[in-house]
Amino acid sequence: MTTASDRAIDRRRAMFNRLASPLLLVIAGILAFVTKDVITPEPWKQQLIVVVVAATAVLQLFWLWAGPRRSRPDALSVTYFVVRWLLGATLALLNGFFAFFMAAGYFDSATFIPGKRRRRFALFACSVPISFAQVGGIPTDGPVGWIVFACLLTANNALLNFVGRMAEQEEERSRARAATIAELQQAQAENAALHTQLLIQAREAGVADERRRLAAEIHDTLAQGLTGIIAQLQVVATTTDPKVAEEHVGRATDLARHSLGEARRSVQNLAPEGLSHDGLPQTLRKTVDQWAERTGVHTELTVTGTAQQLHGEISATLLRITQEALANVGKHANASRVGVTLSFMDGEVTLDVRDDGSGFDPLSLPVRTGTGGFGLDGMRARAERIAGSLTVEAEPGAGTAVSARVPLVVDER
Known part of the structure; x- marks a missing residue:
């Protein structure tokens, strides 16, 4: 070029x-x-x-x-x-x-x-x-003049050959540099095209990930709230005691208001509503108390270590995992006691949700279909999205333990 x-x-x-x-x-x-x-x-x-x-x-x-x-x-x-x-x-x-x-x-x-x-x-x-x-x-003065002429002719051509060779080498270097520049320009053009393609793929991946997150948010807020409302209304439909009916209607109303607030908040910011005012321990305590009041299952929250103000994504992930784990206990475990433990350690935060319910065989879990909930798969995906992990320990008749481990990332704002 x-x-x-x-x-x-x-x-x-x-x-x-x-x-x-x-x-x-x-x-x-x-x-x-x-x-x-x-x-x-x-x-x-x-x-x-x-x-x-x-x-x-x-x-x-x-x-x-x-x-x-x-x-x-x-x-x-x-x-x-x-x-x-x-x-x-x-x-x-x-x-x-x-x-x-x-x-x-x-x-x-x-x-x-x-x-x-x-x-x-x-x-x-x-x-x-x-x-x-x-x-x-x-030369007209004999052999000496011709010898001098021959020597000068030889010297002149030797110098010509030397200079010519140097010029050829310089020309070869120039061609090599030109070829290198052309290759670099071609590589630059290819890199620009690859960069554009990667940006498009990253944008598409971001859109898909955001859709998954939004689906999980809707499941963790509206779906669970509606499930709680249905449960309260079912009690109202089967009771003849006006006081009991009024109490459960009130709970259903509170759940509806809470779900509506969460839905509005999810549109503006996918961080859970409670976390905008309180830290994770306070928000977890409110969540556990409200769930225990709705279900009547004795539930305790324990916080160990020095509590810190976590990054919003970390806090939101742990809160959503807690909500999903409690929802699973309420649907399937038939438990009488639940323990939630939040532990702040060096470099990581752990969340454990244990119940004394019926348990299950983890190997016999059905394949989740499009009509099912996010369940364990959703909790695991949430933990892995922030470089964490989630393990489940369960045995039929011996209860279930869900444990999430995530990095400890402090909110520096």
Whole structure:
């Protein structure tokens, strides 16, 4: 993937390749003109230099017009490079300062010559007239001059190979960086899509969990309240004593009001109503006393440890578990005594609800259907939702014990 910075670098490189050759020709021409009386005192050489420089200038003007129209090396660019080399080599042999012009081939051979091997040959070809210029032209003083020329030619090509190799390595690193950036961008796009998907799933899971919680709240409040009202009205229907009927009608009325308040409160806040005014121990005591009064079962609440103001979710969970456990005792246990124990310990809170009722076999529990209550499954789900646990110990004829253990999380508000 090409970035804006890469495109800017490519534009500057293309401009340098277009302008390097004309600028070097101007510089070399000025130096040759200044030193013409020293290096090329012969008039015919000076005249030949003028002619060749003029031809080279025309060639440069032509390429300044035709070059930008080509995006890659082709036959015309190769022809331009060869003709330029011939003119530049002639100038370099006449005056060594034109070796600066020949050096342009070191920079733009990749632009004009296709293929790595052909470019290497083009670089070598440019080094030949430059090496001649370094020894003052074609050697005419015997083998020593040719040996020096060979040494300079070798040194120039060794340096070219070294610089070329470094440039290739840098280009490879650039391509690797570009590939890495492209992979990172793709990974970032995939992560963004995954993040969006996870948000959607989390939102859907939150909605489903909230529905379950609301269903449990309705079961623990309205359903249990209606059950108590029905039980009180059944007593009224079967009694002939006006005082007993009045007492149970009053209890049914109180339950109806309490259930209505809980229903309104559940819509606004799923925390139990009593917890908005009192702590968990006080709310549990009221709940236990009211349940004992309705059912006539002797029930005691015991609080051990140092009571603390628990987080609202912790308190609500323990209260709902207590209400459900007491509701189960009232429906199924036929108990005469119930004990509720709330224990504050280091790092956790435990709630135990024990009865001396008929008990049951935990392995023989029926599978809960859509018409049944939340029961033990609901209590266990509540405890697990706040990283707690719930265990049930029961035996036919020996009563039942429900024990919940939850983390001790203090309300810091």
